[in-house]
Amino acid sequence: MKSPTWYNFIFCLFLVVFSSTQLTAQNDTLILKNKDKLIGDIKEMNKGVLTMETDYSDSDFQIKWKDVIYVSSQQTYLMSLSNGRRVNSKLQTKVGDSNMISLKQGDEIIETEISNVVYIKAIENSFISRLDASLSVGFNFAKTNNLTQFSILSNLGYTADKWGFTAGFNSVRSNQDDVDETKRTDANIGAKYFMRHDWFALVNATFLSNDEQLLKLRSSTQGGVGKYIIHSNRVYFATGTGLAWTNENYTDPTIDTKNSLEAFLSLELNMFDFDDISLYSNFVVYPSLTESDRVRTDLNLNLKYDLPLDFFVQVGLTHNYDSKPVEGASDTDYVFQTTLGWELD
Template identity: 60%
Template sequence: MAQKTDSLTLKNGDKIIGEIKEMTKGVLTIETDYSDSDFTITWKDIVSINSKHNYLITLSNGTRINSSIVTKPRDSAQVVLNENGKEVLVKIKNIVYVKAVKASFFSRLDASLSLGFNFTKSNALKQLTVRSDFTYTGEKWGFTGGYNSVLSSQDSVADTKRIDANIGAKYFLKHDWYALLSADFLSNDEQKLKLRSTTRAGMGKYLVHSNRTYLTTGGGLAWNNEQYTTPDQSDKNSLEVFVGIGYNMFDFDDISLNTNLVAYPSLTEGGRLRSDFSFDIKYDLPLDFFIMAGFTYNYDNRPVEGASRVDYVIQTTFGWKL
């Protein structure tokens, strides 16, 4: 077992020796030899941090540095980073992300899985909800993915389903800009969609990037392909512009909030407008468990004949994060 030599000093004078794993969303995680569970400490409560290990560090202005991290002697407001052999002084409040850089794939992976189930005796209504996501963070690249589904069945009514999935990549640039490439997939009985595949390419920027909130926006082009459950309706392709905004709030006790809105005005179908909106609130429990409530809304002002313009789903799940 590797020796744990990283040290933290807190505002109350406590000192912790261990192995720093990461700091994300304003909370630092450190593993120690004297506890079965990792310690989580609010970043703003740390007055001194010292580690000779190598970390991927992100600053509030978007700069990404691979470095050890040591508090400047006699100045706890600043830390000394070592970028390519050159020492750089950084205010500790400007550090928004720290991740131990290791060779293993799983050391850079964050993932979660949550489930929900409802049953009503009167009409034998059964509903199963599954939500999952993963994030992989590299030095210049970030990868994300997710899978969500709602499957419902009840007496004398046809089963219904709603499945969406996504996968995406970001290439981080200077000054909190990034290039993005992603694909979204939706199967939705309410809108008679056997499968909608939307491939997006564009640019984005973090407008706010702190230890309490992220605010990001982006835009570009999207290619939309739709296959319908209606037998006599042929597949449809369209070129669209997309414009989106996302807001992530955290470090408010054990509550975090994440919301996203993306609009898709079509370039090849005059007057058509689609939009996707999501709102999730999560409450963290001990041992990396959590409960989550989410609301997802899809709008299309020109759906296929017989389909609804809108569809929405409300989900409540219990889950665990890696």
């Protein structure tokens, strides 16, 4: 049997290890423009907002990055700069100059303005902490004809050191007396591999089903390259181009399945840190390479207003156009959605 002294030694050793773990986990320091000082654990900075966990608050602090005048951390982070460069480094304000950040990657010292840092993530963070997700739903009911409408908007994202993954699912269902159900569903899944100078390679797959254009399912697989034209703490603006292979099945069984090769040009705008309002828009043009004079366009526009506790209200517009629809189908389909949701950051 071990002596009580041995038990006491093990217990004291555990306390020392635990205490030092706690201290090293809470050794990041921030000083803000109003001279407030925060000590804790920097979790991330994304879209102009830095998230910090502290021992003296049950809730994480969220601080605008533009309000930070001093930062010091011995953690290693994955960081993106406004010129597109991705750096793995500790984070330290340059001594004597609060406008500059000093980074070290290998033997290279990188000094840049603090405003040029547009993304920060602790690379030792768990899988869940690299995820971004949101889900919002809407429901409408009218006594006249017992009209009911249900809509859902959802998004999922994951950021790794050199690549990013996104997925989305949106759906609208409407029912009323003496009228067939109308439905519209679109989904997407894609990945980007980040390269130097804000260039990236991209692979996407999109799916669309809607009654207005008689589409049972349109699936499109895309590959190409893109570049961030603007990559700041308030605005991301990117463009991309490449080729897409598209397959179309129709609700009318007498219409033959179509396969076509298309080029595509995309524009993506993401605006944030405008108080509690953010705007996301994606516009894609598909000129066909195998069908003469056929052009398709897809537009997604989402305006979001943040509420407390990670809830939000969102207004969305999705618009699809086809210059050569099949016989009996409309050339245009669109839907407005107003939803209430919650997001995981």
